[in-house]
Amino acid sequence: MTHQGFTLWLTGMSGAGKSTLAERITDRLRAAGAKVELLDGDVVRTHLSKGLGFSKEDRDINIRRIGFVCELLTRNGVIAVVAAISPYRAVREEVRERIGRFVEVYMHCPVEVLAERDVKGLYKKALAGEISQFTGVTDPYEPPVRPEVAVDSGVDSVESGEERVWQFLKREGLIRE
Amino acid sequence: MTHQGFTLWLTGMSGAGKSTLAERITDRLRAAGAKVELLDGDVVRTHLSKGLGFSKEDRDINIRRIGFVCELLTRNGVIAVVAAISPYRAVREEVRERIGRFVEVYMHCPVEVLAERDVKGLYKKALAGEISQFTGVTDPYEPPVRPEVAVDSGVDSVESGEERVWQFLKREGLIRE
Numbered sequence: 001m002t003h004q005g006f007t008l009w010l011t012g013m014s015g016a017g018k019s020t021l022a023e024r025i026t027d028r029l030r031a032a033g034a035k036v037e038l039l040d041g042d043v044v045r046t047h048l049s050k051g052l053g054f055s056k057e058d059r060d061i062n063i064r065r066i067g068f069v070c071e072l073l074t075r076n077g078v079i080a081v082v083a084a085i086s087p088y089r090a091v092r093e094e095v096r097e098r099i100g101r102f103v104e105v106y107m108h109c110p111v112e113v114l115a116e117r118d119v120k121g122l123y124k125k126a127l128a129g130e131i132s133q134f135t136g137v138t139d140p141y142e143p144p145v146r147p148e149v150a151v152d153s154g155v156d157s158v159e160s161g162e163e164r165v166w167q168f169l170k171r172e173g174l175i176r177e
Numbered sequence: 178m179t180h181q182g183f184t185l186w187l188t189g190m191s192g193a194g195k196s197t198l199a200e201r202i203t204d205r206l207r208a209a210g211a212k213v214e215l216l217d218g219d220v221v222r223t224h225l226s227k228g229l230g231f232s233k234e235d236r237d238i239n240i241r242r243i244g245f246v247c248e249l250l251t252r253n254g255v256i257a258v259v260a261a262i263s264p265y266r267a268v269r270e271e272v273r274e275r276i277g278r279f280v281e282v283y284m285h286c287p288v289e290v291l292a293e294r295d296v297k298g299l300y301k302k303a304l305a306g307e308i309s310q311f312t313g314v315t316d317p318y319e320p321p322v323r324p325e326v327a328v329d330s331g332v333d334s335v336e337s338g339e340e341r342v343w344q345f346l347k348r349e350g351l352i353r354e
Contacts, residue, residue: 035253035254048242048245050238051238069246072249072250073249076212076214076250077212078255
């Protein structure tokens with residue numbers, strides 16, 4: 001497989017399936033011989049953003065740092081896959097502008113479904129007021145207006161989400177099998 | 178020119194000529210067709226480490242963040258050139274271990290010479306006690322024990338420093354002309 005450098009940016013609320021989809025795509029790209037790096041929000045926080053909190057300002061700084069790394073990777077021919085809540089539209093647009101080849105994947109899932117699943121038990125706590133600044137409950141999430149790919153993880157299977165992203169990348173010529 | 182991914186890490190006190198040499202090497206590598214990124218300490222502070230101070234702890238965090246980015250670039254075949262005071266030996270060794278293909282360039286210059294040149298007027302202030310935590314004056318600098326290349330910018334010209342680094346990279350097979 002040949003490919004260009006680009007950034008695949010998965011945004012969405014906690015539990016919407018960003019990490020799972022990001023890992024699958026990363027594995028598939030790597031198996032096909034691509035140069036690819038996965039920057040998962042939780043992991044990146046320890047490497048780039050330890051000490052930052054969850055205020056809008058700190059969240060924006062976190063996203064800019066991830067964006068800076070993506071920019072370096074992308075312009076050197078590497079695929080950067082990001083899974084990060086990244087709730088604010090303006091800073092997502094800002095990193096999109098900087099990076100250039102940028103594919104935004106909106107992992108949508110109704111908050112009721114997320115709260116019902118509640119894999120990490122966070123929604124229950126957030127709804128009970130035990131977690132402040134929890135995206136989608138006590139903190140805003142601004143959905144993308146025109147994401148390149150939208151996946152509704154309340155309806156779509158992981159496989160179909162992965163396939164949709166993969167076909168988009170092929171159609172745009174970002175990857176060539 | 179063909180090359181491997183590696184990290185070229187310039188360490189030394191403020192004014193020792195790290196940025197100048199790093200820029201020259203980066204330009205030469207880029208002109209030869211290499212994939213190369215320059216991470217200059219001052220620039221990187223705005224992108225990765227805004228808010229960090231100059232305590233040992235904060236300096237170490239800064240170096241680890243730069244090291245993390247270098248690791249991603251290096252393992253994807255990109256040359257990362259770093260110019261950062263990076264005064265503490267232990268964290269330099271830590272990033273060396275993580276990165277693997279790591280070339281340490283020690284930019285040495287006696288503090289008397291630096292204070293005499295004092296391009297940015299910082300040594301005068303530091304010696305007058307107006308800047309706390311100034312490396313080499315009121316804060317430690319731990320020189321590398323076995324740097325791959327050592328340049329004494331009090332004696333060597335910029336050209337000879339550049340040539341010494343270039344020849345080292347060729348000899349090690351990191352670049353092939």
